[in-house]
Amino acid sequence: MGTGSIINISTRVIFAFHSKPWEGKVTKRVFTRSTQPAQLQLSPNLVLPSFSGLAVSDASGCSMIARLHTGAAKLPQNLLPRARQAVCSLLPPGVLKGYSSIVSRKLASHGFGASMAAMSSFPPQRYHYFLVLDFEATCDKPQIHPQEIIEFPILKLNGRTMEIESTFHMYVQPVVHPQLTPFCTELTGIIQGMVDGQPSLQQVLERVDEWMAKEGLLDPSIKSIFVTCGDWDLKVMLPGQCQYLGLPVADYFKQWINLKKAYSFAMGSWPKNGLLDMNKGLNLQHIGRPHSGIDDCKNIANIMKTLAHRGFIFKQTSKPF
Numbered sequence: 001m002g003t004g005s006i007i008n009i010s011t012r013v014i015f016a017f018h019s020k021p022w023e024g025k026v027t028k029r030v031f032t033r034s035t036q037p038a039q040l041q042l043s044p045n046l047v048l049p050s051f052s053g054l055a056v057s058d059a060s061g062c063s064m065i066a067r068l069h070t071g072a073a074k075l076p077q078n079l080l081p082r083a084r085q086a087v088c089s090l091l092p093p094g095v096l097k098g099y100s101s102i103v104s105r106k107l108a109s110h111g112f113g114a115s116m117a118a119m120s121s122f123p124p125q126r127y128h129y130f131l132v133l134d135f136e137a138t139c140d141k142p143q144i145h146p147q148e149i150i151e152f153p154i155l156k157l158n159g160r161t162m163e164i165e166s167t168f169h170m171y172v173q174p175v176v177h178p179q180l181t182p183f184c185t186e187l188t189g190i191i192q193g194m195v196d197g198q199p200s201l202q203q204v205l206e207r208v209d210e211w212m213a214k215e216g217l218l219d220p221s222i223k224s225i226f227v228t229c230g231d232w233d234l235k236v237m238l239p240g241q242c243q244y245l246g247l248p249v250a251d252y253f254k255q256w257i258n259l260k261k262a263y264s265f266a267m268g269s270w271p272k273n274g275l276l277d278m279n280k281g282l283n284l285q286h287i288g289r290p291h292s293g294i295d296d297c298k299n300i301a302n303i304m305k306t307l308a309h310r311g312f313i314f315k316q317t318s319k320p321f
Helices: 059-070 077-090 100-109 116-121 182-188 201-214 232-245 259-267 275-281 293-309
Strands: 006-009 013-020 025-032 038-041 129-133 149-158 164-171 224-228 256-258
Touching: 129 293, 149 182, 149 201, 149 232, 149 293, 164 201, 164 293, 201 232, 224 232, 224 293, 256 259, 259 275, 259 293, 275 293
Parallel strands: 129 224, 224 256
Antiparallel strands: 006 038, 013 025, 129 149, 149 164
16 A cells, blocks of 8 residues: 555444433443445555554544544533543554544644643533632531621632632631631631731622632633532522622622532432542542631532543533522
């Protein structure tokens, strides 16, 4: 077979996939059907692996895999990583060797700037950014009323790479119960000196808005959504304290993803103990101190990245206000 030759290969295998994402399962069924032969142009510089005794180019395999990544194969987004794995499992060993650039160019032509490794790990999410949030508030036994936010952390998570790009973190001066209780300090690790002299909630909310604008998150063309471990932070705590203080609640705080619900959809079980159960279920090490707002955010981000690796697509779980 000479340099630059054209060969014909008949493709007879098609796939059907059935998914149960909440169980983390995918079932592959293989059917056969005759298709038209595909013509492949062999590059003069390719080292051709053996396939059924014939020297063939990997272009068809790479094209199929690139199509799975770019959506041309019309598969659900949460199945793309598994579909790619299924396609690769049917190719002889080494058939993809040396051709990653073919797939990279295919992906680049569809506007994907990330590396091949990143694209094979993360299916496209519905949001450009996830804003991971976890409040800590004044507390005691029996519970004090009203509770007040004393730690206000947000992590800006890139929806393409699932990496942290920016951090907002401030402590907040409580005004109704300015003195922290021993129970609160023991639970959260926040001591009195960390909140004394800090901005009020109103001032912190103004700074959040400034940070959101600086990060481009107020641009209507950028889709972002908050992520919390439960509904308490944005359904109860923030609107309750804002109502008590007569402060408005920005619209971007009115929709969110409850990570507990997302985890249960992906894994098929409810995490009764929150982050501890989710880390255990995913074989992840807990980061930092439990009930530290910023450390809890880091754990949430790590859990999200792990679920995204497994092909999970995050969706809003809150109901409209």
